Amino acid sequence: MSHIQALLDAIGLGAVYGLMAVGIGLVFGVLRLVNFAYGQVIMLAAYMLVFTTGWPDVASILVAVLMAVFASLVMERVAFRRLRTSSPATMLVATFAISYLLQNLALLRYTYHSRPVGDSVGTLAGLINAVQIGSLHIRWITFVAIGTGLVSFTLLALLLKRTTIGLQMRAAAADFRTARLLGVRADTVIMTAVAISGVLAALAAVILAVSSTVVTYQTGLSETILVLVGVVVGGIDRLLSATLGGFAIGFATSFVGAELPNQGTTPFTSNQYLPSVIYIGVIVVLLLRPAGLFARRGQAPVERV
């Protein structure tokens, strides 16, 4: 496999993880809540693609988006809103519980068997096919991932910089109490952030489901864990650094995985040990730059008093 091929695939995965990182970072910004259940929002959206097999692709995707937004808002209303003043550990464990709940509900409903995405002739499922450019085999879904990432990031940047609600979201992320004192409505800002994160979850769900061709009760779980790691490594205090962190961990996972040899049982010598290589990198970065790889310089993390 050529290096350019590996590079393109890595950018594709980085784009998906970047989308998820934005979703997680937006909610963290306004709520200071690390949403572990984000993966199950993705799972729910991905099951909608199975559920709507035979429907036009646009309708399927729309249902997935609606489902993800609905699930996110319900989570916010039922759990996050009551936990706003709780300790970070309580908030995190509450999202574990939600995640566990949704996984097991999916398990009850759909069992362990994986479900294929869409009908085999549908355009959506067909995006898994590759296009040949010279010696490169690039799946259409890789282009879709990169395109979706670019369009979403642009739209989001416009929203945050050019609209009132965007300004309010940035203000809330910087200092929630002062923002409220200045007339920013907490519930509106939080629900907007949660809804946008739901839309992004649905987009990530479509790409992940099409790439893996199936949906299971574990869809989105391992990806979310990696993105959470990436977001903290990048710097969770700012949306941009969190997004770059998500992109970086997706990129690194895919690229290092392609470059490591396939064979070898001694630790760190083959792609079986890919997680170890990535996590060693994570630890090194955190030790050198605890506030995040892409955090602004001069923002040394202090013990939160």
Added chain:
Amino acid sequence: MKDVRGWLPELAAPVVLVVLLALIASQVLSGGDDVKFRNAIVSIAIVVALYVFVGNSGVVSFGHVSFVAVGAFSAGLMTVPSDVKPGVLPDLFGFLKHHSIGNASSLLLAAAIGGAYALVVGIPLMRLSGLSAGIATFAVLGITYNILRYWTRIGPGAETLSLVDNGSPTTDYLQATVGALAVIVAAFLYQRSRWGRQLRAAREDPAAAQAAGIDIHRQRLWAFTLSGALSGFAGGLFVHLYGSINTNDVYLDLTFLTLAMLVVGGMSSLLGAVVGTIAVSLVQIWLSDWENKWHIGSTAILPGGSSYVGVAIVMLVVLLVRPSGITGGRELGFGRFGRRG
């Protein structure tokens, strides 16, 4: 230690709860609930070990199951009889393949390896705090799992390690109960010690603690090491109680479940750790007894697997109603009525 009314309830309450649990378990140990009561007693040891660091320091660690894992695998590996080991685990390093040790010494070995691993990992990592510390400890878990799963020279790899030498179910359960009590006593002695109090002071107010001359990094490191040793020990109890272990038993599910138990009980008290574990375990036991019990027509009201959904709902409701856990992070004490007022 002179003020009996101050410290006795703090130690006695968790001990009494564990003894009660063991007595209930001894009545039903041969029945269908066997496995779940085993889970409960091992979980107590693991959650209390986790509490020693998380509860006293206030820093959430996702890495503790790594110490449980190395403890469990070293205790398990070293008690597989050396005459069968070369046959079932041909890839092992020679010194692992040809030696075996007894039950009690394997538990000490598990504690030693867990503690040593925590110390080595903790020296750099304990400089971090908050989310960075959480993610860094999670990275340790990822690395531990990955290496244990693929490096067949130090263990069974992705296979299940079985043939671990164990006794009768009753003696094993007794060993696990006594072991869990030992972990509780260690946690109690630590939190009452000078170091434990220093760390708790740093948890409440890091700036003031530092100003009072407390070396936060060092205190966190001691707690992390002790907690790692107790986790390794708990891993040893785990492997002897079940007689087998797979890397998937000591990975994400156990990490999240034990953390949830701790937070549900109340993460800053020893009583909270024990109460949370017993509460979640009992809910699991009851709900799974109700699965497939009642039917409407031929459809079960609670089909197989619904107990997991129930456990998640119970945990969520407890956290929403009592965000600081069932015990509110307090110990049981008569201090209010006693001399310390």
